[in-house]
Amino acid sequence: METTLAKSIRVTNEKAAYDAACKRLLSEKMILAWIMKECVQEYAGMDVREIVKYIEGAPQTAEIPVAPDEAAIQRVSGRSTEDISLNEGTVTCF
16 A cells, blocks of 8 residues: 555656656647647648758757746856656656
8 A cells, every 4th residue: 555655655756757758749849840830820820840940959958937926036156967868767867
């Protein structure tokens, strides 16, 4: 029988893995182009390969806060020490 703590840890890990997978998927320019085509009126009639050309730079996932209160928080920035794989879980390097 799984304890409440064990269940909380498992669910948290599952949610983190799901979040990482979604971020990785949505950072693909082709996927983003399809979303733009279907959701942004200005791109509705365009081919997705053309829309990809308008997506500049690399997507910034988990870098800019959505909630305004988080903007004032100073965070340490640097090289990521996590390698997140969809099939192997999270590996942290020190």
